[in-house]
Amino acid sequence: MDGECQRERYWPTLVTGPNTKQNAKAYVARVDTLDNIVDRYLTFSGENQNNMMTVNLAGVVAICYCAMVTPQLECESPAYWVFAGRMTLQGPRGGQEWILPTHIVFKLKVFGWGLSDKDRLRIIATDSSCSSNSNYPPGDTSFKIGCPAKDGTNCRKVSTGEELEVNALTASSTGIFINSIQTGLTQSTLQFSDSIRDVLKASDTITMNFDRVMVNGKSEAAMEAHEEFEAYKLSGEHQFQDDQSKTYLVGHRVSDVAVSGSTDYTKMSIPVGWNDGPTFSFVNSKGHWMRRNQIETNEDMKATVASSRLRVCWGVNEVTTKFYEQAGEISFEDPPPMSVVRVSLTTKER
Structure with missing residues (x-):
């Protein structure tokens, strides 16, 4: 991995911040000399230690580190770059597409990185965004949840604030x-x-x-x-x-x-x-374990009307729930009518 770091390749869309060799200069690490101590860690936030960066894509990323920096705030040589470690940026893979019939109970599976049973999903209108309303967009209400109904209860219409709970595969859920x-x-x-x-x-x-x-x-x-x-x-x-x-x-x-x-x-x-x-x-x-690359909802949802390209947002339930990324798009279609329908009664015995 050191060799990959030494290629000095920047990915402009991966991060808002040090996404080019020039922009990376604004995120140089500085040790506060007033403390007069050796810190256990460095904050890569610039000369004034006040720059923040945002990672825009989910996945596993490598962290590259250079300890030999020129007065121009560049690594002295590509050979000085070393692989410092990996971390996982939580979120969905994105780009998933679901096309489902109306009036049929279904569930959603989402693939990605760092997923857990604390995650939440929300289906929103096609002209809305997962980041709307401070990352809490109103949900679409054209489907029901808790289906099929039991003893005349549940299978209710979702609210605009509905948070779809998800399940992650674990030692406890499998008994293994x-x-x-x-x-x-x-x-x-x-x-x-x-x-x-x-x-x-x-x-x-x-x-x-x-x-x-x-x-x-x-x-x-x-x-x-x-x-x-x-x-x-x-x-x-x-x-x-x-x-x-x-x-x-x-x-x-x-x-x-x-x-x-x-x-x-x-x-x-x-x-x-x-x-x-x-x-x-x-x-x-x-030993308890959790699978982190896939989550799924309960199989209890049912669309009541046809809809096209609704957005499925992924979020995390912490102190409050916020939705950060679009997992995919979902469409509901009315099944074509059967041209000939006939019911025939039979018996097992003559």
């Missing part, structure tokens, strides 16, 4: 946990409590619950700082240096494991390893 882990130099193998076939597939991305990870037999409260670091590394999430109560997500892309030439569906590998590292286990031998 991670019993143990065998670490290697560049990858590690997860042993599941049951077959994971048709549950997780190769290239899915997962994270593990940090509070279930044990390092050298210690739970979180008893871990030393270096052990806590390794636990986060295994979990696929990492602490921010300036606020360690918050974490950012990287995740692990899983791969199939072959034993004697055949896939062992009770095992999957992740691309992270240790050289004579710590011993990992899980609380009660039950």
Whole structure:
């Protein structure tokens, strides 16, 4: 990855901020010399430490770092660029398209990065935007939710403020946990409590619950700082240096494991390893995990009228819900009438 960083390629649409070699100068790191201390982290926010950047696209990004800077605020040589790490920008893949019949119960699946069951979806009018109304656009009301009706209740018309809840695949929802882990130099193998076939597939991305990870037999409260670091590394999430109560997500892309030439569906590998590292286990031998590249709604929605190219917005439910990105477009079509309809009664016995 160092080689990729040394190519000094900037992606203008990826970020609002340091998106060209010239613009990157405004985001040079500065250490506050008045503190007279060695900081654990640098803030890349410019000479006055007040510039902010916005990442515009979801996905996994690499962070490149140059420590040798000229008076003109440029890296002294492309050879000085190094790969500092990865992080995942949460959000949908975008560009999905759904075309569904009216009066049929359906659900939506959304693909992306860093997704979770705290996410929310909203269907809005085709001439609206997910960023409207301070990232809380009014929803379209041409469909129902909670269908089919049970005992005459539910299957109600949605409101303009409807937030569609989603489900993410987890250890708890499947009943399949991670019993143990065998670490290697560049990858590690997860042993599941049951077959994971048709549950997780190769290239899915997962994270593990940090509070279930044990390092050298210690739970979180008893871990030393270096052990806590390794636990986060295994979990696929990492602490921010300036606020360690918050974490950012990287995740692990899983791969199939072959034993004697055949896939062992009770095992999957992740691309992270240790050289004579710590011993990992899980609380009660039950490691919890969550799939991060796909979410889906409940199968309880039904369109009542034909609509074309409504927008599906993705958001996150935190203190309040905000919608940040368009996941795709959805259209509802009235099925064509059947030209000939006939019901014939039969019997099993003569």
